[in-house]
Structures are given as structure tokens and as C-alpha cells.
Amino acid sequence: MSLWEYANPVKFLGLSARVQPFLWAAAAICMVVGLVWGFFVTPDDYRQGSTVKIIYLHVPAALMAINAWFMMLVASLIWLIRRHHVSALAAKAAAPVGITMTLIALVTGAIWGQPMWGTWWAWDPRLTSFLILFLFYLGYIALWEAVEDPDTAADLTSVLCLVGSVFAVLSRYAVKFWNQGLHQGTSVPVATGGRTVSDVFFYPLALSMVGFGLLFLALVLYRTGTEIRLRRARALLARRKKDI
Amino acid sequence: MPDLGKYAAEVLGAYGLSLMLIAGLIVLSLRKGRRARADLARIEADKDA
Numbered sequence: 001m002s003l004w005e006y007a008n009p010v011k012f013l014g015l016s017a018r019v020q021p022f023l024w025a026a027a028a029i030c031m032v033v034g035l036v037w038g039f040f041v042t043p044d045d046y047r048q049g050s051t052v053k054i055i056y057l058h059v060p061a062a063l064m065a066i067n068a069w070f071m072m073l074v075a076s077l078i079w080l081i082r083r084h085h086v087s088a089l090a091a092k093a094a095a096p097v098g099i100t101m102t103l104i105a106l107v108t109g110a111i112w113g114q115p116m117w118g119t120w121w122a123w124d125p126r127l128t129s130f131l132i133l134f135l136f137y138l139g140y141i142a143l144w145e146a147v148e149d150p151d152t153a154a155d156l157t158s159v160l161c162l163v164g165s166v167f168a169v170l171s172r173y174a175v176k177f178w179n180q181g182l183h184q185g186t187s188v189p190v191a192t193g194g195r196t197v198s199d200v201f202f203y204p205l206a207l208s209m210v211g212f213g214l215l216f217l218a219l220v221l222y223r224t225g226t227e228i229r230l231r232r233a234r235a236l237l238a239r240r241k242k243d244i
Numbered sequence: 245m246p247d248l249g250k251y252a253a254e255v256l257g258a259y260g261l262s263l264m265l266i267a268g269l270i271v272l273s274l275r276k277g278r279r280a281r282a283d284l285a286r287i288e289a290d291k292d293a
Contacts, residue, residue: 039259040246050248053255057262100269104262111258115251215266219273226277233284236291 007084009228016221023218030211037204045201054112055197056205060212061104062130062171068098068216069133069161069168072140076158086224088154089231091161092144093223097216099137106130126183129170136164150231 006012038056045052075091078084109127110120121127140160147153195202248255 035259044249049251050246050255051251053248054258057258061262096273097269100265104265107261107265108258111254111261115254219269222277223273226273226280229277229280229284233280233287236284236287240291 004082004084007082007086009086009232012086013225013228016225020218020221023214023221027211027214027218030207030214032211034204034206034208034211038201038208042200042204048116051112051115052201054108055201056208058105058108058112059205060209061101061108063209064212064216065098065102065105065130065133066168066172067213068094068101069137069164071220072098072161073165073168076161079154080158085154085231086228088150088158089227090220090224091157092154093227094216094220095137095141095144097219097223099134099141101212101216102130102134102137106134124183126171129167132167133164133171136160136167140164150234 006015035056039053042053044050072091072094075087075094078087079091106127109130113122114120140157143157143160144153147156197205
């Protein structure tokens with residue numbers, strides 16, 4: 001069995017229908033437990049007070065905002081190299097999820113920043129690169145809507161996705177590239193494991209991060225199924241028009 | 245409800261807005277998915293008829 005078998009829409013929809021109930025259930029459990037644990041059970045931070053509770057939304061949303069773009073990058077590359085329609089449609093399906101996560105990260109960051117930094121916004125490297133990533137998401141979605149031919153739209157959006165990946169990388173590593181600005185460094189560096197967050201905050205945060213990741217997967221699978229059906233419906237209508 | 249102190253508005257605002265955005269995304273995705281499923285079923289039924 002090869003992974004490429006799932007480039008076949010029927011096989012993809014079959015697998016997707018089988019795994020989705022588990023993904024939705026696991027996402028709901030992890031998110032509810034993580035957020036309820038973080039909001040109701042964890043203590044206030046000695047310096048930030050109760051605003052530390054925003055971390056359970058802000059960090060997972062920011063993580064998924066960047067990861068969604070990387071998933072779109074991989075799907076776009078598969079489209080450009082192997083011309084599998086499902087991969088182009090998966091990238092299209094992920095964009096609204098990614099932009100929602102980016103918006104949540106920006107909004108919760110601003111709400112958190114106001115009492116802690118004394119400002120809603122600063123032209124800090126991480127904040128600015130995130131804003132640019134948000135604009136790339138907007139452009140990506142607009143381009144899909146603006147181009148009528150789906151294959152041309154997939155080509156153009158894939159190239160845009162490649163260009164935008166620079167800002168996705170910058171969003172992730174901006175605090176390391178430019179050691180300046182208001183935004184703190186990474187609290188949970190996955191690669192090194194040397195986290196700066198206390199266990200009492202970390203465990204509900206980790207659960208919330210897993211929940212956001214599973215929700216992203218469930219939504220992308222569901223939305224890709226929708227895009228496949230819309231494409232099939234358009235093809236059938238076009239064929240019928242041709243026959244008439 | 246935990247005592248959120250002087251930052252209650254910020255914390256509740258962040259949670260309210262985020263959960264509203266997530267719920268909106270899920271509802272819109274499900275609505276679009278249902279409509280696509282129904283449209284395709286109708287078109288395929290017309291084709292077979």
C-alpha cells in the first residue's frame with residue numbers, strides 16, 4: 001500500500017470518513033479538558049496575574065497558524081510536482097482554518113499585550129511577521145476565489161504558498177533571528193525540550209496544543225471532502241452543459 | 245468561576261472571542277459540507293435519471 005493511493009478522491013474520502021469520528025472526539029476531549037483545566041484549575045502567575053490563562057489559547061493557535069501554512073506548503077509542492085488534485089484541494093481547505101488560528105493568535109496576543117506591555121501592538125519582529133502571515137492567508141484565499149479555472153488557481157496559489165513560507169518560517173524563528181522586541185522567546189521549545197514554563201501551566205497547555213492540532217486535522221479532512229464534492233459537482237454540470 | 249482580579253475583562257474577552265471564532269469556523273465548515281453533499285447527490289440523481 002502506498003500513500004499515493006489516497007490521491008484517489010474515492011479512497012481519500014473513504015479513509016477520511018473512517019478516521020474523522022475519532023479525530024473530532026479526541027479534539028473535543030483534549031480541547032475541553034485542556035481549556036477547562038487551564039482556566040479553572042491553574043493558579044495565576046506571580047507577575048502576569050490571571051492573564052497567564054490566555055496562554056492556553058494564544059500558544060496553540062499561533063502554533064497551528066504556522067503549522068497550517070507548512071501543511072499547505074507540502075500539499076502545494078505535491079500538487080506542483082505530481083499534479084494530485086486532492087493535495088491542491090487539501091491546501092485550499094486548510095487556508096480558512098489557518099487564517100482563523102492566525103487571527104486568534106493576533107487578537108489574544110493584543111489582549112494579553114495591553115496589560116503586560118502597555119500596548120495592544122508593537123512593530124516587533126514576531127508580531128509583524130505574524131501580521132504578514134495573516135495577509136498572505138487573505139491573499140491565498142482571495143486568489144483561489146478570483147481565478148475561475150481550478151487548475152490555474154491551484155498553480156498560482158501554490159506559488160503564493162511557496163513565497164509565503166518565508167514568513168511562516170520568520171513567524172516561528174523571528175524571536176531567535178532578531179533578539180529584540182517585546183515578544184518573549186519560545187516558552188516550549190519542542191526541539192530542545194528545555195521549556196521555561198512551570199509544569200502547573202505546561203500540562204494543560206500541552207493538552208490544549210494537542211487539541212488544537214487534532215481540531216485542525218479534523219477540519220482539514222472534512223473541508224477537503226467538501227472541496228472534492230464541489231469539484232465533482234462542477235465537473236458533472238460542465239459535462240452536462242457540453243452534452244446539451 | 246475563578247477570581248480573575250483586575251484582568252477579568254481581558255481574560256474573558258480573549259476566551260469569548262477565540263471560542264466564538266472557533267465555533268464560527270466549525271459551523272460554517274459543516275454548513276458548506278452539508279450543502280456540497282446535497283448538491284452533489286442532486287446532480288448525480290439527475291444524471292442517472
